Amino acid sequence: MSDNLNRRQPEDPKKINIHESWELDYWSKKWNVTHQQLKDAVKAVGVQTSAVAKHLGKTWP
Incomplete structure (x- = not known):
């Protein structure tokens, strides 16, 4: 299965993938x-x- 290049948000919002530029941007x-x-x-x-x-002093749901 190929990557969906039109993603607007992470598939698993409980984890951050810093190896994907669009996730870094998001x-x-x-x-x-x-x-x-x-x-x-x-x-x-x-x-x-x-x-x-x-760690960043931000809120998450």
Whole structure:
């Protein structure tokens, strides 16, 4: 199965994939942070969206 290049949001919103440029764009825009800040947060706390949001001082549902 090929990738859907028209995605508007992550398939699994509980995890952040920093290896996909569109996901970097999505989460960076959502939380108003740079790609590097997002990558650093994932490196510090892992890929779980709730942990990354907390690390960045952002809210997640």
